[in-house]
Amino acid sequence: MVIPDIATRVWNHTFKLDPIVRSLLDTDFYKLLMLQMIWGEYRDRQVTFSLINRTKRVRLADEIDEEELRAQLDFARTLRIQKREMIWLAGNTFYGRRQIFNPDFLNWFSEFQLPDYDLHRVDGQFELHFHGPWTHTTMWEIPALSIINELRSRAALKKYGRFELDVLYARAKSRLWQKVERLRELPDLKISDFGSRRRHSFLWQRWCVEALKEGLGSAFIGTSNVLMAMEADLEAIGTNAHELPMVMAALSDTDEQLRSAPYRVLQDWQRYYGGNLLVVLPDAYGTSEFLRDAPDWVANWRGFRPDSAPPIEGGEAILDWWKAKGRDPREKLLIFSDAMDIDSIEETHRHFAGRVQMSFGWGTNLTNDFRGLSTHPTVDLSPISLVCKVTSVDGRPAVKLSDNPAKATGEPEDIERYRRVFGHAQYEAREAVV
Amino acid sequence: MVIPDIATRVWNHTFKLDPIVRSLLDTDFYKLLMLQMIWGEYRDRQVTFSLINRTKRVRLADEIDEEELRAQLDFARTLRIQKREMIWLAGNTFYGRRQIFNPDFLNWFSEFQLPDYDLHRVDGQFELHFHGPWTHTTMWEIPALSIINELRSRAALKKYGRFELDVLYARAKSRLWQKVERLRELPDLKISDFGSRRRHSFLWQRWCVEALKEGLGSAFIGTSNVLMAMEADLEAIGTNAHELPMVMAALSDTDEQLRSAPYRVLQDWQRYYGGNLLVVLPDAYGTSEFLRDAPDWVANWRGFRPDSAPPIEGGEAILDWWKAKGRDPREKLLIFSDAMDIDSIEETHRHFAGRVQMSFGWGTNLTNDFRGLSTHPTVDLSPISLVCKVTSVDGRPAVKLSDNPAKATGEPEDIERYRRVFGHAQYEAREAVV
Numbered sequence A, B: 001m002v003i004p005d006i007a008t009r010v011w012n013h014t015f016k017l018d019p020i021v022r023s024l025l026d027t028d029f030y031k032l033l034m035l036q037m038i039w040g041e042y043r044d045r046q047v048t049f050s051l052i053n054r055t056k057r058v059r060l061a062d063e064i065d066e067e068e069l070r071a072q073l074d075f076a077r078t079l080r081i082q083k084r085e086m087i088w089l090a091g092n093t094f095y096g097r098r099q100i101f102n103p104d105f106l107n108w109f110s111e112f113q114l115p116d117y118d119l120h121r122v123d124g125q126f127e128l129h130f131h132g133p134w135t136h137t138t139m140w141e142i143p144a145l146s147i148i149n150e151l152r153s154r155a156a157l158k159k160y161g162r163f164e165l166d167v168l169y170a171r172a173k174s175r176l177w178q179k180v181e182r183l184r185e186l187p188d189l190k191i192s193d194f195g196s197r198r199r200h201s202f203l204w205q206r207w208c209v210e211a212l213k214e215g216l217g218s219a220f221i222g223t224s225n226v227l228m229a230m231e232a233d234l235e236a237i238g239t240n241a242h243e244l245p246m247v248m249a250a251l252s253d254t255d256e257q258l259r260s261a262p263y264r265v266l267q268d269w270q271r272y273y274g275g276n277l278l279v280v281l282p283d284a285y286g287t288s289e290f291l292r293d294a295p296d297w298v299a300n301w302r303g304f305r306p307d308s309a310p311p312i313e314g315g316e317a318i319l320d321w322w323k324a325k326g327r328d329p330r331e332k333l334l335i336f337s338d339a340m341d342i343d344s345i346e347e348t349h350r351h352f353a354g355r356v357q358m359s360f361g362w363g364t365n366l367t368n369d370f371r372g373l374s375t376h377p378t379v380d381l382s383p384i385s386l387v388c389k390v391t392s393v394d395g396r397p398a399v400k401l402s403d404n405p406a407k408a409t410g411e412p413e414d415i416e417r418y419r420r421v422f423g424h425a426q427y428e429a430r431e432a433v434v
Helices: A006-014 A029-041 A066-077 A083-091 A103-109 A134-157 A162-183 A202-219 A226-232 A243-250 A255-272 A287-293 A296-300 A311-324 A342-352 A412-422 B006-014 B029-041 B066-078 B083-091 B103-109 B134-157 B162-183 B202-219 B226-232 B243-250 B255-272 B287-293 B296-300 B311-324 B342-352 B412-422
Strands: A047-053 A118-122 A125-130 A191-193 A220-223 A333-336 A357-362 A386-393 B047-053 B118-122 B125-130 B191-193 B220-223 B333-336 B357-362 B386-393
Touching: A029 A103, A029 A134, A029 A226, A029 A243, A029 A255, A047 A134, A066 A118, A066 A134, A083 A103, A083 A226, A125 A134, A125 A386, A134 A243, A134 A386, A162 A202, A162 A342, A162 B162, A162 B202, A191 A202, A202 A220, A202 A226, A202 B162, A220 A226, A243 A255, A243 A386, A255 A287, A255 A412, A287 A311, A311 A333, A311 A342, A333 A342, A342 A357, B029 B103, B029 B134, B029 B226, B029 B243, B029 B255, B047 B134, B066 B118, B066 B134, B083 B103, B083 B226, B125 B134, B125 B386, B134 B243, B134 B386, B162 B202, B162 B342, B191 B202, B202 B220, B202 B226, B220 B226, B243 B255, B243 B386, B255 B287, B255 B412, B287 B311, B311 B333, B311 B342, B333 B342, B342 B357
Parallel strands: A191 A220, A191 A357, A333 A357, B191 B220, B191 B357, B333 B357
Antiparallel strands: A047 A125, A047 A386, A118 A125, B047 B125, B047 B386, B118 B125
């Protein structure tokens, strides 16, 4: 006889809110690394992050109930770091290093609370901004995105019957395992989960992470999600993001300062971190422009994360640059993380095998690949291209160019100025699907 | 927080046996219909049922632990009909008729217990016989088969990891739902579950039944499994089986009696049942031979269940016969139940649409289609062709010829005599895969 737990059942049927983000550690590890540096160097900077939905055809504010969104965002604001989480952050080894977080920083972080948000509906979309100190607004990026993406899933799934739901997840599990079986064939693969922000749901990301842990063994090197790394005893993976050069650039008064911003931020970074954390994200204002002007010491870093160039062309450009700088690429690392999926992982892995060290950050196509799986005829579960980006710094506009013109952010006149200073993006626009 | 039920967990980790058959109603409905007639007419006949594994390459006694098999068979012998089960049998409507079971019969059945069994290992196979009164041995057929089939699944799945198991069932669910989506396209489909005996497991059959209930709606007309019909409030489906003509034939002293056995058993049947339960199973000694010699009154019956001829040829032969007897096939019913799966269902449905009423009994390929789905490289989960047949009656040998020579049972010299009396099977041997 199955004896249901009565309290659980009553709770299920009377509950007020099923929170999407239940821990401040349910975020990407690089946010914490960056936060320590921001707190150390730029704690007085006022930085606005804003939601940007690149998939315009999806009218988010029609799909998602505004009150539900507010309830989730409000719940996330009630979170504080838990004692056991703090102990783990202080005591765990990250990237082979103990005490990567300074006790003063952790002490400050123990009181951390997400700041207020600014939400309006405009023409079927949400205008969502986070204003305040960079140390606070930066921490909204991942929870805001994962909340909106999961609310979107939940809204769609309300139309499903019990077995339609069961079969939907059965199909998604089958699809993921097919990818696992293909990934197992790649020798010396190193791959990690980068899928927190665009995940179908928290529980689904957790299933994916656990499945990769069992299915790929040591080829699965960890997850960007700090909470899941803690709970599943995996490595927390991540280094730094575009917000660093974007803030540096926005704070620049002269063209000369602007041009040097991407390198100055690396100098900041290497005062805080070393070893495998010295990974360059070169594409904020164009990878070829970055390489053209990069000082020699950048070639001492451990590797690059090409994030918006086509992986093979982007990777080759970096290999050429290392060689030109007299470095052996076989001692260097490339981390591929832009919209990767099984085909592009296989192709890239095959292409660079033996020529450079590689790892893959697998995001949306790991944790939200429900395309075509819907068992309900009117429901489309394809992911959308949703980001949360720096839009202003101390009242100045922020700009990103990227290697893919479709991923540029900022006002047209500001983009124009940046293009004049850095040069033009070399790659053709590719639709930002995820 | 997930609060596990502590008692459940301790129970799970200390339990002695996970019984496969937990109710005497976990059997096929036709066994109860036949049992009432056997009890009424033939209660003193001693009939032996025996396990026959037609898939010789599978060495059952190497795959399944004999002690586990004994423990399951012993557990099944402890079962008695439950009070609520008895009330349901007495109070439910079957095939549109109230009180289909006589109170005296139910009173007798309320004390029913499965008889002893005779089990030996011989050359990697199990010799499993059930000796005793027909009223008792007949009831072993379905539990014996479902126990052995599920023990085989369990043995195979012991090699699986946690996520391999999860993905295995995910794949099976995806596959079944694909079939559901195709079946939905067939107009006026009528289909039922006939998969108890060869099911992968009890829980999987139940999932399949519930999924068809939600996925097919009224096209899913019910299940042969009495317990599942009761629990899911579905129609219990089934009429009669080969054991009836086989016992009648074995009891025949002269060739003339032997030749008339298949019709005498129908005369018995129609004293007990009417309406949609008047379904002829014509193939025990060859369908064409049956039709050739059948008295006119057989054409008054509601329909036929061709069970070993190829469905289209077998069905056409029956349509021709009805027409020759001056009956309109559009008022008659064909029930297709031999190794049907989505392709043959579609083909048969298309072929006969508008020409005859049809329904499909979907067995092994519904409840045990794990072919090629294994996530574990060394495990094959394909079903096998396992039956439990009458082998002797009051000490005389029992024989089945069937339309498919591969499905004949009995000693060679006895088969020879039956072939001489009835004629030769008209169809070519087709491997009995399931």
